Amino acid sequence: MHSPTTTPTDHQLPQAIEPRNPGMELDLDWVRRAQANTSAIERRAKSLPGRRSVKKDYQAAWLLKAITCMDLTTLSGDDTEGRVRRLCAKARQPVRAELLEQLGMPDxxxxxxxxxxxxxxxxxxxxxxxxxxxxxxxTGFPAGLSPFHLRVEEIREGVKAGADEIDIVITRRHVLQGNWQALYDEMRAFREACGDAHVKAILATGELGTLRNVARASLVCMMAGADFIKTSTGKESVNATLPVSLVMVRAIRDYYDRTGYRVGYKPAGGISKAKDAVTYLSLMKDELGDRWLQPDLFRFGASSLLGDIERQLEHHVTGAYSATYRHALA
Structure with missing residues (x-):
């Protein structure tokens, strides 16, 4: 097993203190042994929202943590430079300065x-x-069905343009057909094209059919060197869910137990309420521990979540809820 270090290298994001997952040879026996007890998973997932109740200062602290783990996102066909610049300004100052000052987290x-x-x-x-x-x-987001050489070149162009992270989409049919070698080879090529940029593998779990497929696809992408595994593009009919998240984080735990490398997790799509953010954070704490509550190993893919979190923080500080329009993102 690899022994982690806390010394950053040139191959890490600014906030990272873990060596990157280098991947490993495809272990088909391990992949085929991966199963998913759907009824047990659904029971466990159903219990999650009620397992932890955090109030007052503790709730505010969890919500502030959620902000630091957020990929603030705009993926619309009508995106403009002005919208992106406003969103970047919001990323720099996610909550009104006076609220953050009163909460003791100004930066x-x-x-x-x-x-x-x-x-x-x-x-x-x-x-x-x-x-x-x-x-x-x-890689032809969100469907991922453009010619393979163009998907690889798109990654290279993204890195050249200055992206620190690349969110790729896998070819779903490789999973649906059980062609794990093809999925592994694709992911390895994507990882190589990313170079020093970290790569998040979007599984599009709503299109994979079964939780067992989700478990196996998670393992294969990690074996191929994914730095993160991510639920969804946000464009599928079903995006991040607690049962899918439970399957994926347990695959991450198995991979860490086997290799010593920590892989990140990103639920994306449909997470828009502050209470849902707390539930996902508690899932990570319960299943993987406090280390996975840092932004180099956990992210929310979100566009509207920040607005609700800001409203909850304002209520915590002032005792009154403000109108949603006062927290527009872009």
């Missing part, structure tokens, strides 16, 4: 900004000097 930022390729240079410029990474979706 927090979001974990990253996530945009389409065309907006990478705008985001890089807007975030200059902030230390906030820019993530870009790639």
């Amino acid at each position: 927090i930022t979001t974990g990253a900004i996530c945009v389409y390729h065309d907006m990478i240079s705008t985001a890089v410029d807007a975030l200059d000097g902030s230390g906030i990474p820019v993530a870009a979706v790639s």
